[in-house]
Amino acid sequence: MNIIQLTPDNIDREHICCVIADKKGETCVSSKKAWMSDRFADGLVFKRLDARGKVFIEYIPAEKAWCPIHADGYMHINCFWVSGQFKGQGYGSRLLEECIADAKAKGKLGLTILSSPKKQPFLSDAAYLKKKGFFVADRAEPYFELLYLPFEADAPLPRFRETAKPGKTDEDQGFVLYYTNQCPYTDKYAPLIRDMAQERHLPFRLVKLESMEEAQACPSPFTTYSLFYNGSFVTQEILSEKKFSDILAKL
Template sequence: MEFKTLTLDNLETEHICCAITEKKGENCVPSKKAWLRERIGEGLVFRKLDVRGKVFIEYLPMEAAWIPAAGEGYMYIDCLWVSGKYKGQGYGDQLLSQCIEDSKAKGKKGLAVLSSKKKMAFLSDPKYLKYKGFRVADQAEPYFELLYLPFEEGIAAPRFRDCARDGRIDEKGWVLYYSNQCPHTEKYAPLIAQMAEAEGVDFKLVKIESREQAQNAPTPFTTYSMFHDGSFVTNEILSEKKFERMIK
Protein backbone atom coordinates (compact mmCIF):
# COMPACT_ATOMS: atom_id res chain seq x y z
CA MET A 1 0.00 0.00 0.00
CA GLU A 2 1.16 3.53 -0.76
CA PHE A 3 1.27 6.63 1.41
CA LYS A 4 -0.24 9.93 0.34
CA THR A 5 0.31 13.52 1.47
CA LEU A 6 -2.62 15.91 1.68
CA THR A 7 -2.27 19.12 -0.32
CA LEU A 8 -4.46 22.12 -0.98
CA ASP A 9 -5.34 20.48 -4.30
CA ASN A 10 -6.57 17.15 -2.92
CA LEU A 11 -7.77 18.11 0.57
CA GLU A 12 -11.43 18.41 -0.36
CA THR A 13 -11.62 14.96 -1.96
CA GLU A 14 -9.44 12.96 0.44
CA HIS A 15 -10.63 11.02 3.47
CA ILE A 16 -8.90 12.57 6.50
CA CYS A 17 -8.81 9.35 8.48
CA CYS A 18 -9.71 10.61 11.93
CA ALA A 19 -13.14 11.93 11.00
CA ILE A 20 -16.19 10.44 12.62
CA THR A 21 -19.16 9.45 10.51
CA GLU A 22 -21.20 12.57 9.92
CA LYS A 23 -24.92 12.96 9.86
CA LYS A 24 -26.53 15.41 7.47
CA GLY A 25 -26.17 18.97 8.69
CA GLU A 26 -23.15 18.35 10.92
CA ASN A 27 -19.94 20.29 10.44
CA CYS A 28 -17.31 17.89 11.78
CA VAL A 29 -15.31 17.03 8.67
CA PRO A 30 -15.54 20.52 7.08
CA SER A 31 -14.35 22.11 10.33
CA LYS A 32 -11.25 19.93 10.42
CA LYS A 33 -10.52 20.43 6.73
CA ALA A 34 -10.84 24.19 7.14
CA TRP A 35 -8.35 24.01 10.03
CA LEU A 36 -5.98 21.89 7.92
CA ARG A 37 -6.26 24.24 4.94
CA GLU A 38 -4.86 27.12 6.98
CA ARG A 39 -2.17 25.01 8.65
CA ILE A 40 -0.85 23.53 5.38
CA GLY A 41 0.16 27.06 4.44
CA GLU A 42 2.14 27.21 7.69
CA GLY A 43 4.09 24.02 6.99
CA LEU A 44 1.73 21.31 8.29
CA VAL A 45 2.18 17.84 6.78
CA PHE A 46 -0.66 15.31 6.86
CA ARG A 47 0.58 11.98 5.55
CA LYS A 48 -1.67 8.93 5.40
CA LEU A 49 -1.91 5.41 4.11
CA ASP A 50 -3.98 5.50 0.93
CA VAL A 51 -6.96 3.74 2.52
CA ARG A 52 -10.20 4.77 4.20
CA GLY A 53 -8.87 4.04 7.65
CA LYS A 54 -7.12 5.67 10.59
CA VAL A 55 -3.48 5.40 9.49
CA PHE A 56 -1.83 8.81 9.44
CA ILE A 57 0.62 11.29 10.93
CA GLU A 58 0.10 15.04 11.23
CA TYR A 59 3.00 17.37 12.08
CA LEU A 60 4.16 20.96 11.66
CA PRO A 61 6.95 23.31 12.79
CA MET A 62 6.71 23.81 16.53
CA GLU A 63 6.65 27.58 16.13
CA ALA A 64 3.30 27.13 14.34
CA ALA A 65 1.91 24.38 16.60
CA TRP A 66 -1.27 24.89 18.64
CA ILE A 67 0.34 24.07 21.99
CA PRO A 68 1.59 26.34 24.79
CA ALA A 69 5.17 25.16 24.46
CA ALA A 70 8.42 26.53 23.06
CA GLY A 71 10.95 24.58 21.05
CA GLU A 72 12.62 26.58 18.32
CA GLY A 73 13.75 24.39 15.46
CA TYR A 74 11.66 21.35 16.42
CA MET A 75 8.95 19.64 14.41
CA TYR A 76 5.80 18.98 16.46
CA ILE A 77 3.66 15.88 15.93
CA ASP A 78 -0.02 16.70 16.36
CA CYS A 79 -1.16 13.12 15.94
CA LEU A 80 0.18 9.69 14.98
CA TRP A 81 -2.61 7.16 14.73
CA VAL A 82 -2.89 3.60 13.47
CA SER A 83 -6.03 1.67 14.38
CA GLY A 84 -8.27 -1.24 13.49
CA LYS A 85 -7.07 -3.89 11.08
CA TYR A 86 -4.00 -1.81 10.18
CA LYS A 87 -2.40 -2.14 13.61
CA GLY A 88 0.63 -4.39 14.01
CA GLN A 89 1.76 -4.10 10.39
CA GLY A 90 4.53 -1.54 10.83
CA TYR A 91 2.63 1.44 9.43
CA GLY A 92 3.22 3.55 12.53
CA ASP A 93 6.97 2.91 12.30
CA GLN A 94 6.93 3.86 8.63
CA LEU A 95 5.01 7.08 9.22
CA LEU A 96 7.33 8.07 12.07
CA SER A 97 10.40 7.29 9.94
CA GLN A 98 9.01 9.43 7.10
CA CYS A 99 8.42 12.28 9.56
CA ILE A 100 11.99 12.01 10.86
CA GLU A 101 13.44 11.94 7.33
CA ASP A 102 11.34 14.92 6.23
CA SER A 103 12.16 16.91 9.38
CA LYS A 104 15.89 16.33 8.97
CA ALA A 105 15.67 17.38 5.32
CA LYS A 106 14.02 20.61 6.46
CA GLY A 107 16.85 21.28 8.92
CA LYS A 108 14.93 20.60 12.11
CA LYS A 109 16.67 19.85 15.42
CA GLY A 110 14.31 17.05 16.42
CA LEU A 111 10.71 16.04 17.05
CA ALA A 112 8.36 16.93 19.91
CA VAL A 113 4.98 15.45 20.82
CA LEU A 114 2.43 15.75 23.63
CA SER A 115 1.92 12.57 25.63
CA SER A 116 1.18 11.50 29.20
CA LYS A 117 2.65 9.57 32.11
CA LYS A 118 0.55 6.57 31.10
CA LYS A 119 -1.57 5.91 28.02
CA MET A 120 -4.51 8.32 27.88
CA ALA A 121 -7.30 8.80 25.37
CA PHE A 122 -6.49 11.18 22.49
CA LEU A 123 -2.80 11.44 23.48
CA SER A 124 0.18 9.71 21.87
CA ASP A 125 1.24 6.43 23.48
CA PRO A 126 4.24 7.13 25.77
CA LYS A 127 5.36 3.50 25.81
CA TYR A 128 5.67 3.36 22.03
CA LEU A 129 7.36 6.74 21.76
CA LYS A 130 9.91 6.01 24.47
CA TYR A 131 10.64 2.68 22.79
CA LYS A 132 11.39 4.71 19.64
CA GLY A 133 13.87 6.88 21.55
CA PHE A 134 11.75 9.81 22.73
CA ARG A 135 12.65 11.34 26.10
CA VAL A 136 10.72 13.44 28.62
CA ALA A 137 11.45 17.11 28.00
CA ASP A 138 8.95 18.63 30.41
CA GLN A 139 5.84 17.90 32.48
CA ALA A 140 2.59 19.72 33.27
CA GLU A 141 -0.23 18.94 35.71
CA PRO A 142 -1.93 16.61 36.11
CA TYR A 143 -0.38 14.02 33.75
CA PHE A 144 0.92 15.68 30.61
CA GLU A 145 4.42 15.01 29.30
CA LEU A 146 6.19 16.79 26.47
CA LEU A 147 8.37 14.18 24.78
CA TYR A 148 11.18 14.91 22.35
CA LEU A 149 13.54 13.12 20.01
CA PRO A 150 16.67 15.21 19.37
CA PHE A 151 18.58 14.56 16.17
CA GLU A 152 21.84 15.56 17.88
CA GLU A 153 23.05 15.37 21.45
CA GLY A 154 23.43 18.51 23.51
CA ILE A 155 20.65 20.60 22.00
CA ALA A 156 18.10 22.37 24.19
CA ALA A 157 14.87 20.48 24.87
CA PRO A 158 11.43 22.02 24.22
CA ARG A 159 9.48 23.28 27.22
CA PHE A 160 5.89 23.99 28.26
CA ARG A 161 5.00 27.64 28.72
CA ASP A 162 4.28 28.66 32.31
CA CYS A 163 0.61 29.39 31.51
CA ALA A 164 -0.07 25.66 31.05
CA ARG A 165 1.96 24.08 33.84
CA ASP A 166 -0.29 23.88 36.89
CA GLY A 167 -3.58 22.61 35.44
CA ARG A 168 -5.59 25.47 36.89
CA ILE A 169 -7.66 28.46 35.79
CA ASP A 170 -9.25 31.28 37.78
CA GLU A 171 -12.86 30.62 36.76
CA LYS A 172 -15.48 28.67 38.71
CA GLY A 173 -17.99 26.24 37.27
CA TRP A 174 -17.35 24.09 34.21
CA VAL A 175 -15.10 25.54 31.51
CA LEU A 176 -14.33 23.70 28.27
CA TYR A 177 -11.54 24.77 25.94
CA TYR A 178 -11.57 23.27 22.45
CA SER A 179 -10.40 23.79 18.87
CA ASN A 180 -10.96 22.25 15.46
CA GLN A 181 -7.75 20.21 15.52
CA CYS A 182 -10.04 17.19 15.89
CA PRO A 183 -13.33 16.82 13.98
CA HIS A 184 -15.02 15.25 17.01
CA THR A 185 -14.95 18.53 18.93
CA GLU A 186 -17.16 20.53 16.56
CA LYS A 187 -19.95 18.07 17.31
CA TYR A 188 -19.50 17.24 20.97
CA ALA A 189 -18.34 20.52 22.52
CA PRO A 190 -21.54 22.42 21.57
CA LEU A 191 -23.66 19.41 22.57
CA ILE A 192 -22.11 19.46 26.03
CA ALA A 193 -22.74 23.20 26.30
CA GLN A 194 -26.38 22.75 25.31
CA MET A 195 -26.81 19.95 27.82
CA ALA A 196 -25.25 22.01 30.60
CA GLU A 197 -27.63 24.88 29.84
CA ALA A 198 -30.62 22.54 29.92
CA GLU A 199 -29.49 21.16 33.29
CA GLY A 200 -28.88 24.62 34.73
CA VAL A 201 -25.16 23.92 35.13
CA ASP A 202 -22.67 26.81 35.27
CA PHE A 203 -20.79 26.20 32.03
CA LYS A 204 -18.54 28.22 29.70
CA LEU A 205 -17.40 27.17 26.24
CA VAL A 206 -14.11 28.64 24.99
CA LYS A 207 -13.21 27.98 21.36
CA ILE A 208 -9.53 28.40 20.54
CA GLU A 209 -9.43 29.93 17.07
CA SER A 210 -5.87 31.15 16.58
CA ARG A 211 -2.33 29.96 17.08
CA GLU A 212 -1.64 32.86 19.44
CA GLN A 213 -4.62 31.90 21.60
CA ALA A 214 -3.52 28.25 21.62
CA GLN A 215 0.07 29.06 22.53
CA ASN A 216 -1.14 31.01 25.56
CA ALA A 217 -3.80 28.52 26.66
CA PRO A 218 -3.97 27.19 30.25
CA THR A 219 -3.77 23.59 29.02
CA PRO A 220 -1.25 21.68 26.89
CA PHE A 221 -4.06 19.89 25.03
CA THR A 222 -5.79 22.71 23.17
CA THR A 223 -7.92 20.27 21.18
CA TYR A 224 -10.19 19.63 24.19
CA SER A 225 -9.67 20.31 27.90
CA MET A 226 -12.33 20.45 30.61
CA PHE A 227 -11.94 22.34 33.89
CA HIS A 228 -14.21 22.42 36.94
CA ASP A 229 -13.98 25.08 39.65
CA GLY A 230 -10.52 26.00 38.42
CA SER A 231 -9.02 22.51 38.24
CA PHE A 232 -8.28 20.45 35.14
CA VAL A 233 -10.62 17.46 34.84
CA THR A 234 -10.08 15.64 31.55
CA ASN A 235 -8.85 15.85 27.96
CA GLU A 236 -11.21 13.08 26.84
CA ILE A 237 -13.81 14.25 24.32
CA LEU A 238 -17.00 13.55 26.25
CA SER A 239 -20.30 12.27 24.98
CA GLU A 240 -23.50 13.63 26.50
CA LYS A 241 -23.88 10.50 28.65
CA LYS A 242 -20.35 10.74 30.03
CA PHE A 243 -20.80 14.40 30.87
CA GLU A 244 -24.13 13.69 32.52
CA ARG A 245 -22.48 11.10 34.77
CA MET A 246 -19.70 13.56 35.55
CA ILE A 247 -21.95 16.42 36.65
CA LYS A 248 -24.14 14.12 38.73
Protein backbone atom coordinates in the same frame (compact mmCIF):
# COMPACT_ATOMS: atom_id res chain seq x y z
CA MET B 1 0.22 0.27 0.59
CA ASN B 2 1.21 3.78 -0.35
CA ILE B 3 1.28 6.84 1.91
CA ILE B 4 -0.68 9.86 0.70
CA GLN B 5 0.12 13.45 1.66
CA LEU B 6 -2.78 15.89 1.79
CA THR B 7 -2.17 19.22 0.06
CA PRO B 8 -4.22 22.28 -0.91
CA ASP B 9 -4.74 20.58 -4.28
CA ASN B 10 -6.22 17.30 -3.03
CA ILE B 11 -7.70 18.01 0.41
CA ASP B 12 -11.23 18.48 -0.93
CA ARG B 13 -11.35 14.95 -2.37
CA GLU B 14 -9.22 13.00 0.14
CA HIS B 15 -10.52 11.69 3.47
CA ILE B 16 -8.84 12.65 6.76
CA CYS B 17 -9.11 9.26 8.50
CA CYS B 18 -10.74 10.31 11.78
CA VAL B 19 -14.39 10.12 10.78
CA ILE B 20 -14.60 7.68 7.89
CA ALA B 21 -16.06 4.94 10.11
CA ASP B 22 -18.72 7.24 11.57
CA LYS B 23 -21.33 8.54 9.13
CA LYS B 24 -22.60 10.96 11.77
CA GLY B 25 -19.14 12.49 11.89
CA GLU B 26 -19.08 13.39 8.20
CA THR B 27 -20.76 16.71 8.97
CA CYS B 28 -17.71 17.63 11.08
CA VAL B 29 -15.17 17.07 8.32
CA SER B 30 -15.47 20.54 6.82
CA SER B 31 -14.35 22.29 10.02
CA LYS B 32 -11.23 20.13 10.27
CA LYS B 33 -10.37 20.51 6.60
CA ALA B 34 -10.81 24.28 6.82
CA TRP B 35 -8.50 24.35 9.85
CA MET B 36 -5.90 22.28 7.98
CA SER B 37 -6.16 24.40 4.83
CA ASP B 38 -5.35 27.51 6.86
CA ARG B 39 -2.31 25.79 8.38
CA PHE B 40 -0.64 24.56 5.17
CA ALA B 41 1.06 27.93 4.77
CA ASP B 42 2.54 27.44 8.27
CA GLY B 43 4.12 24.14 7.20
CA LEU B 44 1.42 21.68 8.30
CA VAL B 45 1.92 18.15 6.94
CA PHE B 46 -0.76 15.46 7.01
CA LYS B 47 0.13 11.98 5.74
CA ARG B 48 -2.06 8.90 5.79
CA LEU B 49 -2.09 5.35 4.58
CA ASP B 50 -3.91 4.86 1.29
CA ALA B 51 -6.63 2.81 2.96
CA ARG B 52 -10.03 3.16 4.57
CA GLY B 53 -8.75 3.33 8.11
CA LYS B 54 -7.35 5.54 10.86
CA VAL B 55 -3.65 5.48 9.99
CA PHE B 56 -2.09 8.93 9.83
CA ILE B 57 0.38 11.46 11.18
CA GLU B 58 -0.02 15.24 11.33
CA TYR B 59 2.85 17.59 12.18
CA ILE B 60 3.88 21.25 11.96
CA PRO B 61 6.90 23.41 12.88
CA ALA B 62 6.71 23.82 16.66
CA GLU B 63 6.78 27.63 16.44
CA LYS B 64 3.46 27.40 14.59
CA ALA B 65 1.93 24.61 16.67
CA TRP B 66 -1.37 25.24 18.42
CA CYS B 67 0.21 24.00 21.62
CA PRO B 68 1.66 25.98 24.58
CA ILE B 69 5.27 24.88 24.22
CA HIS B 70 8.69 26.46 23.77
CA ALA B 71 10.33 24.28 21.12
CA ASP B 72 11.89 26.56 18.54
CA GLY B 73 13.58 24.61 15.78
CA TYR B 74 11.59 21.42 16.42
CA MET B 75 8.81 19.76 14.46
CA HIS B 76 5.71 19.12 16.57
CA ILE B 77 3.47 16.10 15.96
CA ASN B 78 -0.16 17.15 16.44
CA CYS B 79 -1.64 13.70 16.04
CA PHE B 80 -0.29 10.21 15.33
CA TRP B 81 -2.78 7.39 15.08
CA VAL B 82 -2.79 3.75 13.96
CA SER B 83 -5.90 1.79 14.88
CA GLY B 84 -7.81 -1.43 14.40
CA GLN B 85 -6.70 -3.96 11.83
CA PHE B 86 -3.71 -1.80 10.84
CA LYS B 87 -1.88 -2.16 14.15
CA GLY B 88 1.25 -4.29 14.31
CA GLN B 89 2.01 -4.12 10.59
CA GLY B 90 4.70 -1.46 10.63
CA TYR B 91 2.56 1.38 9.32
CA GLY B 92 3.19 3.53 12.39
CA SER B 93 6.92 3.08 11.96
CA ARG B 94 6.68 4.06 8.28
CA LEU B 95 4.77 7.24 9.08
CA LEU B 96 7.14 8.17 11.90
CA GLU B 97 10.18 7.50 9.71
CA GLU B 98 8.77 9.76 7.00
CA CYS B 99 8.16 12.47 9.59
CA ILE B 100 11.74 12.16 10.89
CA ALA B 101 13.20 12.25 7.38
CA ASP B 102 11.10 15.30 6.48
CA ALA B 103 12.06 17.12 9.69
CA LYS B 104 15.76 16.43 9.12
CA ALA B 105 15.51 17.58 5.50
CA LYS B 106 14.01 20.84 6.75
CA GLY B 107 16.87 21.33 9.21
CA LYS B 108 14.86 20.70 12.37
CA LEU B 109 16.45 19.88 15.74
CA GLY B 110 14.07 17.01 16.45
CA LEU B 111 10.43 16.12 17.11
CA THR B 112 8.05 16.88 19.97
CA ILE B 113 4.70 15.30 20.86
CA LEU B 114 2.21 15.28 23.74
CA SER B 115 1.76 12.10 25.76
CA SER B 116 1.20 10.79 29.29
CA PRO B 117 2.80 8.10 31.52
CA LYS B 118 -0.39 6.01 31.39
CA LYS B 119 -2.38 5.80 28.18
CA GLN B 120 -5.02 8.52 27.96
CA PRO B 121 -7.70 9.20 25.32
CA PHE B 122 -6.47 11.31 22.39
CA LEU B 123 -2.84 11.27 23.60
CA SER B 124 -0.10 9.30 21.87
CA ASP B 125 1.22 6.09 23.40
CA ALA B 126 4.30 6.96 25.49
CA ALA B 127 5.54 3.37 25.66
CA TYR B 128 5.66 3.11 21.87
CA LEU B 129 7.30 6.50 21.45
CA LYS B 130 9.95 5.81 24.09
CA LYS B 131 10.85 2.59 22.27
CA LYS B 132 11.39 4.77 19.22
CA GLY B 133 13.88 6.93 21.09
CA PHE B 134 11.72 9.70 22.56
CA PHE B 135 12.51 11.15 26.00
CA VAL B 136 10.50 13.16 28.50
CA ALA B 137 11.36 16.85 28.12
CA ASP B 138 8.81 18.38 30.48
CA ARG B 139 5.64 17.70 32.48
CA ALA B 140 2.39 19.54 33.14
CA GLU B 141 -0.45 18.78 35.54
CA PRO B 142 -2.16 16.48 35.95
CA TYR B 143 -0.43 13.92 33.68
CA PHE B 144 0.78 15.56 30.48
CA GLU B 145 4.27 14.85 29.22
CA LEU B 146 6.10 16.63 26.45
CA LEU B 147 8.17 13.97 24.71
CA TYR B 148 10.99 14.80 22.34
CA LEU B 149 13.28 13.04 19.89
CA PRO B 150 16.46 15.10 19.48
CA PHE B 151 18.49 14.66 16.31
CA GLU B 152 21.68 15.86 18.03
CA ALA B 153 22.85 15.19 21.60
CA ASP B 154 23.19 18.91 22.35
CA ALA B 155 19.75 19.91 21.04
CA PRO B 156 18.02 22.35 23.45
CA LEU B 157 15.36 20.91 25.72
CA PRO B 158 11.78 21.78 24.71
CA ARG B 159 9.38 22.75 27.50
CA PHE B 160 5.80 23.66 28.25
CA ARG B 161 4.88 27.30 28.68
CA GLU B 162 4.49 28.09 32.37
CA THR B 163 0.82 29.03 31.96
CA ALA B 164 0.02 25.46 30.87
CA LYS B 165 1.80 23.62 33.71
CA PRO B 166 -0.45 24.00 36.80
CA GLY B 167 -3.60 22.48 35.28
CA LYS B 168 -5.61 25.47 36.54
CA THR B 169 -7.67 28.35 35.21
CA ASP B 170 -8.44 31.69 36.83
CA GLU B 171 -12.15 30.88 36.71
CA ASP B 172 -13.10 29.02 39.88
CA GLN B 173 -16.86 28.69 39.34
CA GLY B 174 -18.40 26.15 36.99
CA PHE B 175 -17.13 24.65 33.76
CA VAL B 176 -14.80 26.11 31.16
CA LEU B 177 -14.11 24.21 27.95
CA TYR B 178 -11.30 25.23 25.60
CA TYR B 179 -11.31 23.72 22.11
CA THR B 180 -10.18 24.15 18.51
CA ASN B 181 -11.09 22.69 15.13
CA GLN B 182 -7.91 20.62 15.13
CA CYS B 183 -10.19 17.59 15.64
CA PRO B 184 -13.27 17.13 13.42
CA TYR B 185 -15.45 16.13 16.38
CA THR B 186 -15.03 19.21 18.57
CA ASP B 187 -17.40 21.49 16.67
CA LYS B 188 -20.14 18.95 17.31
CA TYR B 189 -19.45 17.77 20.85
CA ALA B 190 -18.21 20.97 22.51
CA PRO B 191 -21.52 22.86 22.03
CA LEU B 192 -23.43 19.69 22.89
CA ILE B 193 -22.10 19.46 26.46
CA ARG B 194 -22.43 23.23 26.90
CA ASP B 195 -26.12 22.86 26.10
CA MET B 196 -26.41 19.95 28.52
CA ALA B 197 -24.88 22.05 31.29
CA GLN B 198 -27.11 25.01 30.55
CA GLU B 199 -30.21 22.80 30.64
CA ARG B 200 -29.17 21.87 34.18
CA HIS B 201 -28.53 25.55 35.04
CA LEU B 202 -24.81 24.88 35.54
CA PRO B 203 -22.34 27.69 34.78
CA PHE B 204 -20.51 26.80 31.59
CA ARG B 205 -18.23 28.89 29.38
CA LEU B 206 -17.22 27.66 25.93
CA VAL B 207 -13.94 29.07 24.62
CA LYS B 208 -13.12 28.36 21.00
CA LEU B 209 -9.46 29.08 20.29
CA GLU B 210 -9.38 30.77 16.90
CA SER B 211 -5.68 31.52 16.47
CA MET B 212 -2.24 30.09 17.13
CA GLU B 213 -1.59 32.86 19.67
CA GLU B 214 -4.75 32.02 21.62
CA ALA B 215 -3.88 28.32 21.60
CA GLN B 216 -0.32 28.93 22.78
CA ALA B 217 -1.72 30.89 25.74
CA CYS B 218 -4.17 28.12 26.70
CA PRO B 219 -3.96 26.84 30.32
CA SER B 220 -3.88 23.24 29.05
CA PRO B 221 -1.27 21.56 26.83
CA PHE B 222 -4.06 19.82 24.89
CA THR B 223 -5.70 22.75 23.14
CA THR B 224 -7.87 20.57 20.91
CA TYR B 225 -10.24 20.01 23.85
CA SER B 226 -9.71 20.60 27.56
CA LEU B 227 -12.44 20.78 30.19
CA PHE B 228 -11.98 22.52 33.55
CA TYR B 229 -14.31 22.60 36.57
CA ASN B 230 -14.05 25.14 39.38
CA GLY B 231 -10.62 26.10 38.10
CA SER B 232 -9.15 22.57 37.89
CA PHE B 233 -8.48 20.39 34.86
CA VAL B 234 -10.97 17.54 34.36
CA THR B 235 -10.26 15.82 31.03
CA GLN B 236 -8.97 16.14 27.48
CA GLU B 237 -11.32 13.40 26.24
CA ILE B 238 -13.90 14.64 23.75
CA LEU B 239 -17.07 13.82 25.66
CA SER B 240 -20.29 12.29 24.44
CA GLU B 241 -23.55 13.06 26.24
CA LYS B 242 -23.25 9.90 28.32
CA LYS B 243 -19.65 10.54 29.33
CA PHE B 244 -20.44 14.10 30.34
CA SER B 245 -23.40 12.81 32.38
CA ASP B 246 -21.02 10.41 34.13
CA ILE B 247 -18.66 13.30 34.95
CA LEU B 248 -21.56 15.37 36.30
CA ALA B 249 -22.56 12.49 38.55
CA LYS B 250 -19.02 12.18 39.93
CA LEU B 251 -18.65 15.91 40.51
